[in-house]
Amino acid sequence: MVFVDYARLFVKSGNGGSGCVSFRREKYIPRGGPDGGDGGKGGSVIFRATTRLNTLLAQRYKKIYKAKNGEHGKGRNMHGKDGADTIIEVPAGTVIKDAESEEMLFDLHSEGAECTVVRGGRGGKGNAHFKGPVRQTPRFAQDGEPGEEANIIIELKLIADVGLAGLPNAGKSTFIASVSAAKPKIGEYPFTTLTPNLGVVTLSDYRSFTIVDIPGIIENAHKGAGLGLTFLRHAERTRLLLHLIDISGFERVDTINACETINNELAKYSRELAGKPQIIVGTKLDIADDATHIESLGDYCAQKGLPFFSVSSVTGDGVKELINYIYKRLYD
Numbered sequence: 001m002v003f004v005d006y007a008r009l010f011v012k013s014g015n016g017g018s019g020c021v022s023f024r025r026e027k028y029i030p031r032g033g034p035d036g037g038d039g040g041k042g043g044s045v046i047f048r049a050t051t052r053l054n055t056l057l058a059q060r061y062k063k064i065y066k067a068k069n070g071e072h073g074k075g076r077n078m079h080g081k082d083g084a085d086t087i088i089e090v091p092a093g094t095v096i097k098d099a100e101s102e103e104m105l106f107d108l109h110s111e112g113a114e115c116t117v118v119r120g121g122r123g124g125k126g127n128a129h130f131k132g133p134v135r136q137t138p139r140f141a142q143d144g145e146p147g148e149e150a151n152i153i154i155e156l157k158l159i160a161d162v163g164l165a166g167l168p169n170a171g172k173s174t175f176i177a178s179v180s181a182a183k184p185k186i187g188e189y190p191f192t193t194l195t196p197n198l199g200v201v202t203l204s205d206y207r208s209f210t211i212v213d214i215p216g217i218i219e220n221a222h223k224g225a226g227l228g229l230t231f232l233r234h235a236e237r238t239r240l241l242l243h244l245i246d247i248s249g250f251e252r253v254d255t256i257n258a259c260e261t262i263n264n265e266l267a268k269y270s271r272e273l274a275g276k277p278q279i280i281v282g283t284k285l286d287i288a289d290d291a292t293h294i295e296s297l298g299d300y301c302a303q304k305g306l307p308f309f310s311v312s313s314v315t316g317d318g319v320k321e322l323i324n325y326i327y328k329r330l331y332d
Contacts, residue, residue: 014042
């Protein structure tokens with residue numbers, strides 16, 4: 001399935017139906033008086049969150065949503081039928097913004113949450129409403145109100161407890177595949193991950209937490225380098241960040257510089273995201289050829305007061321200890 005997490009839409013609610021001008025005319029009932037009914041209310045456009053979806057794929061192909069108009073009123077005090085609402089189901093975690101100001105309008109963060117983006121127009125009153133002692137035969141009715149319309153942006157922010165961050169080829173995909181049932185694409189080249197991957201980590205005694213792997217970040221990603229910072233929105237709802245760094249030595253990665261590069265890019269994207277609790281994780285322990293990479297990164301983390309673990313996602317070394325520590329940080 002294609003992963004889509006951003007879409008621009010035009011939404012329009014239904015117009016209200018107009019009131020009716022009518023007079024009762026029946027045999028043996030002289031001067032029956034006005035009996036024009038009211039117009040129906042226009043339908044609204046409503047967004048509803050569901051956990052059954054995990055992508056905005058439907059909105060990739062359909063960009064315009066309109067609700068039904070209300071029907072006009074009829075004689076014999078018959079009320080026009082209300083227009084049907086248009087209900088759009090989106091994944092839980094979807095944010096709705098104004099397309100011009102990009103101001104957030106609604107946050108559908110949980111199952112069943114819903115919002116009315118544009119409301120249907122009110123139906124007009126029929127001439128029966130305007131009858132009085134002085135004006136007994138009103139020959140006019142009220143028009144229905146026009147519906148609202150808006151250009152909006154919808155963005156999906158995946159809901160997860162833990163987010164994975166790191167340079168390309170730091171071992172994020174291999175790690176999430178080793179601790180969950182997620183099946184990300186894994187390759188020996190940068191930017192293997194092109195879309196976020198969500199997984200559930202289950203501990204032996206039915207405890208669990210969710211984890212999201214986002215595509216790799218490089219220096220100047222905030223300026224558009226690499227894949228930019230597009231997918232960092234999926235880490236915004238996390239409670240904890242795992243910062244993965246290659247300590248094998250094969251990629252000639254300066255571990256401390258790698259750590260600072262990612263943190264600088266996070267800060268340029270969002271101070272709130274950069275301020276989330278972090279755990280530094282040295283990866284590819286099974287092929288590490290020089291212990292100095294591990295020692296220097298461990299010393300750096302100790303100076304910064306950051307927890308540090310070294311693991312191998314292939315052999316499992318250190319993974320169980322890390323998973324238990326993450327769970328304690330989340331729930332203890």
